[in-house]
Amino acid sequence: MKEKIVIAIGGNAIISEGQKGTVEEQYANISKMCPYIADLIEDGYRIILTHGNGPQVGNILLQSEAAKDRIPVLPIDVCVAETQGQLGYMIKQSLDNLLRERGIKKDVVSVLSRVLVDENDPAFKEPTKPIGPFYSKEEADKIAKTKNHAMVEDSGRGYRRVVPSPRPLDIIEQSAVKILADSGTIVITVGGGGIPVAENNGMLKGIEAVIDKDYASSLLANQIDADFLVILTGVPQVAINFGKPNQKFLSKMSLEEAKKYYEEGQFPKGSMGPKIEAGIEYLDRGGKKVIITSLDYLKDAIEGKAGTVIMK
Numbered sequence: 605m606k607e608k609i610v611i612a613i614g615g616n617a618i619i620s621e622g623q624k625g626t627v628e629e630q631y632a633n634i635s636k637m638c639p640y641i642a643d644l645i646e647d648g649y650r651i652i653l654t655h656g657n658g659p660q661v662g663n664i665l666l667q668s669e670a671a672k673d674r675i676p677v678l679p680i681d682v683c684v685a686e687t688q689g690q691l692g693y694m695i696k697q698s699l700d701n702l703l704r705e706r707g708i709k710k711d712v713v714s715v716l717s718r719v720l721v722d723e724n725d726p727a728f729k730e731p732t733k734p735i736g737p738f739y740s741k742e743e744a745d746k747i748a749k750t751k752n753h754a755m756v757e758d759s760g761r762g763y764r765r766v767v768p769s770p771r772p773l774d775i776i777e778q779s780a781v782k783i784l785a786d787s788g789t790i791v792i793t794v795g796g797g798g799i800p801v802a803e804n805n806g807m808l809k810g811i812e813a814v815i816d817k818d819y820a821s822s823l824l825a826n827q828i829d830a831d832f833l834v835i836l837t838g839v840p841q842v843a844i845n846f847g848k849p850n851q852k853f854l855s856k857m858s859l860e861e862a863k864k865y866y867e868e869g870q871f872p873k874g875s876m877g878p879k880i881e882a883g884i885e886y887l888d889r890g891g892k893k894v895i896i897t898s899l900d901y902l903k904d905a906i907e908g909k910a911g912t913v914i915m916k
């Protein structure tokens with residue numbers, strides 16, 4: 605078997621900008637994504653897939669709040685668990701069917717996973733994780749006033765609700781994920797950054813937050829001894845001076861260069877910033893290689909022919 609790779613799938617790979625997020629739309633997007641993953645499985649790589657859940661977790665919360673007169677509102681950790689279930693199912697169904705079509709016998713499992721956070725993480729005082737649909741400024745102001753939700757402008761695309769996003773400290777199900785991945789099973793896990801839990805007298809309890817999937821995927825990659833971490837997003841490569849006339853796409857960055865560019869503010873907080881920081885943290889914790897690219901360049905990037913590679 606070839607290398608063990610954690611692949612983090614960007615939120616917009618499952619619900620694209622402008623889509624409502626119907627199940628049909630999500631299946632259509634997932635089935636566009638699966639051939640790229642199946643190619644790697646066919647080549648013998650051991651794959652652990654993680655995914656975002658911002659749009660989906662916000663939608664579940666909205667559904668729950670809309671029915672609050674009849675049915676008790678769900679806490680956010682339970683909504684995150686629901687997104688792991690629904691997205692894990694949809695990805696598994698699509699990937700499994702594709703592998704069957706290609707005559708590849710491989711188990712694909714989704715592991716509901718909890719991720720330890722610190723209840724005193726400063727993130728609880730300052731919500732930053734955008735979830736759910738986009739609103740106009742007027743709609744957002746009204747929601748902020750009537751529902752007391754924190755709302756922010758999200759990367760020029762409209763306004764969204766934001767919830768606390770504490771740092772992941774430990775992937776509770778890491779051993780099970782490692783055993784499965786090492787045995788050649790394709791694992792879907794740490795969806796939506798994982799279900800946030802905190803420790804209290806040695807016991808775990810659910811916490812209302814949404815963890816960033818790039819930070820959680822980075823930690824998972826270290827904890828299961830992955831050979832490398834791949835972060836998939838909307839661009840084939842990372843750039844410096846992004847969007848400016850002197851924009852320059854990079855095929856590789858040393859860890860030191862990544863840190864320098866990050867400090868210079870080359871990577872915005874709401875988009876590329878967390879991906880670069882997640883990569884830096886993975887390498888600082890002993891990881892070997894990080895690749896940032898888009899789905900269509902995935903295979904080439906793994907073969908060293910595309911993407912942006914960050915290494916020590």
Ligand SMILES: Nc1ncnc2c1ncn2[C@@H]1O[C@H](COP(=O)(O)OP(=O)(O)O)[C@@H](O)[C@H]1O
Pocket residue numbers: 613614615616656836837838839841842843844845846870871872874875876
């Ligand atoms: N320096 C940069 N290099 C490349 N892309 C960047 C850079 N800064 C911001 N971006 C933008 O950030 C996007 C990735 O962030 P985002 O869309 O929030 O992630 P996700 O794919 O996880 O949903 C890229 O598609 C690109 O449009």
Ligand SMILES: NC(=O)OP(=O)(O)O
Pocket residue numbers: 614615616655656657658659734795796797814815816817818
């Ligand atoms: N939980 C999370 O990081 O989701 P998105 O990638 O959809 O923002």
